[in-house]
Amino acid sequence: MKVVLKNLTKIFQSRNGNGKEVIAVNNFDFEIPDGKLIGLLGPSGCGKSTTLFMISGLLKQSSGQIFFGDDDVTNLPAEKRGVGLVFQNYALYPHMTVKQNIMFPLQNQKMPKAEIMQRVVEAAKLVQIDELLDRKPSELSGGQQQRVAIARALVKSPNVLLLDEPLSNLDARLRLQTREEIRRIQRDTNVTTIFVTHDQEEAMSISDLIVVMKLGVVQQIDEPQKVYDNPVNLFVAKFLGTPPINVFRGKIENKTLYIGDEKIMKFDHDDQEVYVGIRPEGFIVNDKGVLSTKFVSREVMGRDSSVVSKSDASETPIIRSIVDSDKVINPDENGMVHFDIKPNKIFVFNRETEERLLSGVNTKNAEEAPVAETPVEETVTTEEIPEVVDASEAPVEAPKKTTTKKTTTKKTVAKKTTKNAEEEK
Template sequence: MEVQMKDVTMQFNNITAVDRMNVTIEDGELVSMLGPSGCGKSTTLFMLAGLYKPTAGEIFFGDRLVNKIEPEHREIGMVFQNYALYPHLSVLKNIMFPLKMRKVSKGEAEELAREMAKLVQIDHLLDRKPGQLSGGQQQRVAIARALVKKPKILLLDEPLSNLDARLRLEMREEIRRIQQEVKITTIFVTHDQEEAMSISDKILLMKDGKFQQFCPPQEMYDHPENEFVASFLGSPPINLFPASLMDNLKDVSISGTNDVITLSSPLKEGMDPARQVTLGIRPEDFYIETDEKKQGILGKTIMVERIGRDNLLNVEVQNKTVRAIVSPDLRIERGDVVKLGILPERAHLFAVHTGENLLDSKLR
């Protein structure tokens, strides 16, 4: 089911936890709500669930306004960070619980619960109590319980954060598999960018209660709307250089150096370009420039680390460390002065004050 938020705002006392959220999530999409802790992503999820009532704005499920509708009538399933299984009930009874509340007959409820348990692959554990299960198994039970009443929307609040690294990888693929099998609109809260990048159709990035960007992961990575989005995604993180935009609006001079970079993408139209800017380059968008005549950023190598098939260089520029991921074909030693070239159309330019992306990329 399509989910639409119109100017949704949530205030706790004087704190605005979520500020005028406007997002439309299409039917069947898996969307990650991503952001640092305290950015309002869980609050937004709780509003969608109906556990919090928004201070202002409207939430639509399909074309139904759900602001005043209680959680149990919203046709949602929810999975909590700590799973919230009923400790005194067996796995089977836990999964049957939502059906029991809906007065589904016992036989039918049990049948549906067993079916769901099979889907999440816990059908051999039905007689156990939650306390006797591992974290990953509890998570599966929680998912089964959320899905058993055939909800239209599945909400997951940091479902993987209590699992160890290996299990987390396994469970996120599980969630993706289950989501695609039942084709349910799924909204997933996480603070882990890698998790969000790997499984979602779209990412909704938030910061301090404010909407930042909502688009498919790759697009968000390649074309961040602002400096925060650019620096939140990516590991190692994007390199940011204080710089100034020259009069021709094409060249950027990096502060404190003689290095000048010519932009290959045009500036956005109708924008009053601030001259004080931040140049952002992702580590993998650098290469070692050997042509003396070509542009690049000069710096001294302070560390070389082999990561898989690439080399990670730490290069000192203006007392700051710049990280570059480059091909190991060129032998570079610690102490070497290198010139880092930038792949075409890979530079990002942000206004210093607003953080806004100043470049017009081809996609838009």
């Protein structure tokens, strides 16, 4: 069943009565397609759980509407929405056995006993806990409790399955295993599933679509890989990826991008101060590389290793770049290492708005191709810019205008693109 959120907003009144309001969720507008697994991703306090609880009906929205399929459930109480909710700490009733826990929702519906038993066993088999039906929750491991909680949510055949931080209470090993399990169960039941997490890896690994939120405002909604490859702003770029993206202070001058005083590449945009984000895997060690940083150390991680270095232009205290384990790093006489940058791993953001700037999107150069068709390679092959792309490097996927949400803080990009598009016509 698809879930449609229309301008969903939640405002909390301040408790001490000073009239201050906190906008926990601001104008959430999204149609969640049927049978998909959606990850709501964001740091603490970004409103992702609030959104989940509003969909469940446990929290009342301040404004906006929620539809399940074509039914408006905005004013329906939680018990009538037919959602399954798995709580962060599972909320299994400790005094009931696994079986009693799973059958509890069905008993509320006054279902015949035989049917209840049949469905309980079915649900238990689905999450592979049919051996544990007579145990108490306290006798189960965290992962098993998690499965019981999912079984309890699924047993009543919910319209939508909601999971609140489903993996946060599990240890690292179990987390990997359980997230695969959640993916499998979701595929088996094909129930529209929304889960909340602050762990970007978790969200990216199993979601069909991820929704990145910040301070109640949706930043970007897209397939995980696309969000990673094309962050709409600095926040999204910083939030996704481990090790995190390296951020430098830079500038655009004469259609050229600088980090510090070093020319990095051709970048067709108005002159301005910018932030430059470079993914750790975007560095290529090259003694004649365009970017030089002070070598600090090398951390070995087995499969690859990371070079830790410093730069005055860096926003982050250290720069971390991932290189092959067998790559020899030779800092020069000044202790500097030099890198070339993979063009598809470098993102430029306006210094003030922190919005993504795309090469070729320029109000003065309206005749240039619109964003969607501008291949990044084009800009880096200009003669004065050193060659940075290996021949083996996969072609860069052109940045596409996806389902990004336009908010007040994003005016620059949004306006420019629309203007461009208009002028093109």
